[in-house]
Amino acid sequence: MIKELSTFAELTPAKLYEILKLRSTIFVVEQQSIYLDADGHDPHCLHYTYYHNHTPIAYSRILPPRTVYEQASIGRVCVEKSWRHKGLGRMIFGESLQILLQSFGPQLIKIQAQLYLKDFYRSFGFEPITEPYDDCGILHIDMLRP
Numbered sequence: 001m002i003k004e005l006s007t008f009a010e011l012t013p014a015k016l017y018e019i020l021k022l023r024s025t026i027f028v029v030e031q032q033s034i035y036l037d038a039d040g041h042d043p044h045c046l047h048y049t050y051y052h053n054h055t056p057i058a059y060s061r062i063l064p065p066r067t068v069y070e071q072a073s074i075g076r077v078c079v080e081k082s083w084r085h086k087g088l089g090r091m092i093f094g095e096s097l098q099i100l101l102q103s104f105g106p107q108l109i110k111i112q113a114q115l116y117l118k119d120f121y122r123s124f125g126f127e128p129i130t131e132p133y134d135d136c137g138i139l140h141i142d143m144l145r146p
Contacts, residue, residue, distance in 0.1 A: 001050065001052050001057070001073050001090070002047060002050070002051045002118050003048070003050050003051075003095075004048070004068060005048050005099060006021060006045070006046070006047045006048075006049070008028070008040075008042055008043040008044070008045065008047065008107050009043075010064070011013040015049075015056075017135060018039065018055065018056050019039065019047065019049060019056055019059055021122075022056045022057075022059055022062035022080060022119075023059065023076055023077060023078060024029060024037055024078075024112075025036050025080075026078040026080075026081075027076070027078065028069065031050045031138060033136040033137050033138050034136060034137070035136040037076075041061075041063060041067055041068060042061070043109045044063070044064055044067050045061045045064070045067065046061075046062040046099065046103065047059070047061060047062075047118055048060045048062060048092065048096050050051070050059075050088065050091075050100060050138050051094060052083075055080075056080070056082045057079065057080045057088070058078065058079045058083065058088045058089070058091075058092045059076065059077070059078055059092070060074055060076060060077045060092050060096040061074070061077075062074055062099055062100050062103070063075060063085070064095055064103075064104055064134060065095065065104060065107065070085065070110075071107065071108045071109055071110040071112045071127070071144070072100050072104050072107060072108075072109050072110075072130065073109060073110050073111055073112075074093065074096050074097065074100060074109070075101065075111065076112055077089065077092065077093055077096070079092070087136075089120070090120075092125065093111065093120075094124065095122060097109070108144060108145065108146060109126075109144070109145045110129075110142060110145075111126060111142070111143050111144075111145075112135070112140050112142055112143075113141055113142075113143050114138055114140055115127070115132050115138075115139040115140060115141055118141060118143070121143050122143075124145065125146070126144065127143060127144060127145070128141045128142070128143050129141075129142050129144045130142040
């Protein structure tokens with residue numbers, strides 16, 4: 001497994017295509033949530049990807065402050081279906097959190113989390129700051145980490 005942290009400019013067209021394919025496979029097809037994944041924020045983010053045989057198997061998008069929220073954020077965290085239940089989600093999110101803090105300094109971090117993952121994100125110090133709400137057919141909550 002190879003881990004790679006990239007700016008948008010450093011992503012080759014082939015790597016970007018594979019990342020967008022992974023994200024769409026999980027968030028649009030598997031979760032049957034119709035939304036525009038290419039939301040215009042990718043050019044401003046850091047992209048953290050785990051590869052196996054040159055294919056992305058896990059991914060997260062690290063957002064600088066004032067990109068989506070006033071606070072920095074982590075989003076689009078996903079693991080390819082055949083690689084789930086092996087601890088990759090916990091690994092990539094924990095490492096993404098460290099990358100965010102090293103890149104942008106200690107600060108509040110805000111995420112939008114699928115409701116069923118609330119306890120997962122609580123284990124990293126995040127606490128809910130909203131009631132559950134529907135976002136493209138999936139219940140979400142906003143969470144904050146001091």
